[in-house]
Amino acid sequence: MSRAYDDLMAFTRETEALGQIAGRLGWDQETVMPRGAAAQRSEEMGAIEAVLHARRMDPRIGDWLDAAKPKGAEAKANLRHIRRSFERASKVPADLAAELARTTSVAQGIWAEARANDDFAAFAPTLERVLDLRRQEGQALANGGDAYDALLQDYEPGATADGLDAMFGALRPRLVALRDKILGASSPAALTGTFDEAAQMKLTRLIAKLYGYDMSRGRVDKAVHPFSAGSGNDVRITTRTSPTDPFNCLYSTIHEVGHAAYEQNIDQAYLLTPLGRGVSMGVHESQSRIYENQLGRSRAFNGWLHVQMRDAFGDFGIDDPDAFYGTVNRVHKGYIRTEADEVQYNLHVLLRFDLERKLIDGTLDVADLEEAWNTRFEADFGYRVDKPSNGVLQDVHWAEGLFGYFATYTLGNVYAGCLHQTLREAVPELDAQLASGDTTAATGWLRDNLQRHGGLYEPRDTIERACGFAPDEGPLLAYLETKFGAIYAL
Known part of the structure; x- marks a missing residue:
């Protein structure tokens, strides 16, 4: 296996670990986080998403991908996933990725309160903002193609x-x-x-x-x-x-x-x-x-x-x-x-x-x-x-x-x-x-x-x-x- 592949995988493991930390913040928000922490948690989620997004589109990844000499099915599969993530991240502006993380973090609390009060009108402006951001993301990813298909790839690669x-x-x-x-x-x-x-x-x-x-x-x-x-x-x-x-x-x-x-x-x-x-x-x-x-x-x-x-x-x-x-x-x-x-x-x-x-x-x-x-x-x-x-x-x-x-x-x-x-x-x-x-x-x-x-x-x-x-x-x-x-x- 090449040095480029080893360096890429070491970098990727750090990114995966940071992603797990972000996920733990989401778990905490849904289970035990005090309600008053919602605004601060939004900033925290936005900050860590900005770091993750920057790592996922780090230009060194492109160089490592070009130089890597994978051997075996597992190495080739790792490169397939990394290339897909790199190409996706490179199409989405960093400020859009961070704003999406901040907005959806706050939106969950607004949704929960609106649901408890049976008040869709209270949630609608927030949903409009989330939808607008996701449309922007889908259009950036689709590059002229179908925005919904582009978003679908986040959950089911290959599906249309x-x-x-x-x-x-x-x-x-x-x-x-x-x-x-x-x-x-x-x-x-x-x-x-x-x-x-x-x-x-x-x-x-x-x-x-x-x-x-x-x-x-x-x-x-x-x-x-x-x-x-x-x-x-x-x-x-x-x-x-x-x-x-x-x-x-x-x-x-x-x-x-x-x-x-x-x-x-x-x-x-x-x-x-x-x-x-x-x-x-x-x-x-x-x-x-x-x-x-x-x-x-x-x-x-x-x-x-x-x-x-x-x-x-x-x-x-x-x-x-x-x-x-x-x-x-x-x-x-x-x-x-x-x-x-x-x-x-x-x-x-x-x-x-x-x-x-x-x-x-x-x-x-x-x-x-x-x-x-x-x-x-x-x-x-x-x-x-x-x-x-x-x-x-x-x-x-x-x-x-x-x-x-x-x-x-x-x-x-x-x-x-x-x-x-x-x-x-x-x-x-x-x-x-x-x-x-x-x-x-x-x-x-x-x-x-x-x-x-x-x-x-x-x-x-x-x-x-x-x-x-x-x-x-x-x-x-x-x-x-x-x-x-x-x-x-x-």
Whole structure:
């Protein structure tokens, strides 16, 4: 390996370490930071982003890239990631990058207060500012091309809006047809009662460990919006509790553990290199969704979970494991994406995907966003949004400037469908293991076939190598139609 490659990697490791520090500031802001620190934190985030941006576009990187003589797949993959980051950073003015970091840091607090007060008008001016900055960034990155496609590369390299639109177009009619059949059938009972929130957190930590989350390199905290942060040997997750809905806590945790396990299980040799983190948000989401849904909401695992729920909360009114399975997977009306059932979840995502494309291309103004959201929601779900916190204010993503992110949720579901089909073939005794609360074969297969590789391969290649075939929406649709057809006797 050349001296230029060694110097480049040493510089990159320092940049990656600084990026981890920036991420920890974001985790702190969402969990334990005092409210009065928001303005100061904005300046701190802006300052560290300015340093990171300067490092990412340091002219020495170009020289090192030209002189590097990589040997082997790992070195070539590192250079691919570094070159992509360097070219991106070189197109975005440093003052724009810093202003985006400052603005989105403040925007999160303004969004949270507006959400609590159900007041979209209080958030709209801030969202307009965030949107304007991201449009500028997208236009700089696109260099005359499609700004939304350029932003999408931050989350799913190689994806295009048109390609995703075609995939989502194939999903939509079958999801709507399945939803309509289900809503016309007899529904399982809903969960009722109150559930001690301390007991929820105790059970959720047990489940996190059960799914392979290494608590010696992580922690579980509470936040308004559950998330995972960090990589390598410091990967933290958050969840939330509700006294009337323990599933929100438990399944938010399993979902975030899927993200965290991916990061924790990447080959330690890749630590603080471009290969040492998940390759894309779509692949990341495939892990969280297969953990949460195909494993966590399976009939087999629900049998084990039913026993744990009775131990934690006593008699909660559902004695039969099959009835409990139906309750866990109950298709129901609701406004909140993160609380949606598997059948309707992707319809929530497609709404956001379509609206944010219009926001970026300028065919939808922030002033008209709330009404556009409510109109689209009513058309998709058959009832109108009752308040902003159940509609346009429910997600933090746009406050954080994450335009282009939402599409990766559905793409992750598509990937998860493909992985689940292959996992079933590879581990024929899977149900028997899950029924005893043993996830090691499933999580071990995902670790060995996908997670350990980190950023070694491109996103679609990562899925295709694990599955043995190019990903498409077919396995997900077949899984949903089979599972819910049985639950609802369709």
